[in-house]
Amino acid sequence: AQSVTQLGSHVSVSEGALVLLRCNYSSSVPPYLFWYVQYPNQGLQLLLKYTSAATLVKGINGFEAEFKKSETSFHLTKPSAHMSDAAEYFCAVSGTASKLTFGTGTRLQVTL
Amino acid sequence: DAMVIQNPRYQVTQFGKPVTLSCSQTLNHNVMYWYQQKSSQAPKLLFHYYDKDFNNEADTPDNFQSRRPNTSFCFLDIRSPGLGDAAMYLCATSRDRGLAYEQYFGPGTRLTVT
Numbered sequence: 001a002q003s004v005t006q007l008g009s010h011v012s013v014s015e016g017a018l019v020l021l022r023c024n025y026s027s028s029v030p031p032y033l034f035w036y037v038q039y040p041n042q043g044l045q046l047l048l049k050y051t052s053a054a055t056l057v058k059g060i061n062g063f064e065a066e067f068k069k070s071e072t073s074f075h076l077t078k079p080s081a082h083m084s085d086a087a088e089y090f091c092a093v094s095g096t097a098s099k100l101t102f103g104t105g106t107r108l109q110v111t112l
Numbered sequence: 113d114a115m116v117i118q119n120p121r122y123q124v125t126q127f128g129k130p131v132t133l134s135c136s137q138t139l140n141h142n143v144m145y146w147y148q149q150k151s152s153q154a155p156k157l158l159f160h161y162y163d164k165d166f167n168n169e170a171d172t173p174d175n176f177q178s179r180r181p182n183t184s185f186c187f188l189d190i191r192s193p194g195l196g197d198a199a200m201y202l203c204a205t206s207r208d209r210g211l212a213y214e215q216y217f218g219p220g221t222r223l224t225v226t
């Protein structure tokens with residue numbers, strides 16, 4: 001069975017600072033991993049996905065994530081935070097029938 | 113633009129009064145999912161359709177039912193809503209089943225039970 005763990009339910013950064021959201025996975029097979037963002041009262045939007053083609057994955061809005069098998073990690077980063085990045089971020093791993101197992105989410109706060 | 117549409121965005125129902133939430137998609141995807149998301153929690157999968165094939169999650173209460181009359185539409189029926197069913201309900205689609213296929217989400221319907 002697959003699972004993901006997101007470390008830190010809340011992360012606060014200053015505008016312009018580095019964003020680092022942590023995700024560790026557990027999977028008995030090579031994982032397919034996703035990061036989604038959710039703005040208040042909205043659905044989830046795909047930021048990026050890892051499907052084994054490249055370990056460094058670039059997504060929308062300047063986000064990227066690096067797959068590290070040795071660390072079973074798939075952390076999300078952005079070099080410079082913007083106020084519009086404030087949202088809930090979910091890491092997820094894909095299982096049978098494309099079913100996603102989500103982490104518990106990390107709420108990103110961006111301050112001036 | 114191809115998209116996933118959910119109606120209504122906000123729904124208020126009374127305790128025990130049946131309610132139906134609607135989802136439609138213009139992506140022509142084979143798979144449609146329904147999730148329940150409570151405040152500050154991750155989405156929880158209720159069931160999904162692969163084409164016309166219905167797949168229920170083991171822990172989804174019998175109070176929740178679904179219909180998919182055609183490729184484009186999928187409905188979530190809550191037969192007797194309780195206060196604990198107040199949540200955001202998310203519809204999602206996927207082109208096909210398989211590990212690499214991402215899901216596309218609608219904006220959600222926020223259900224309030226009074």
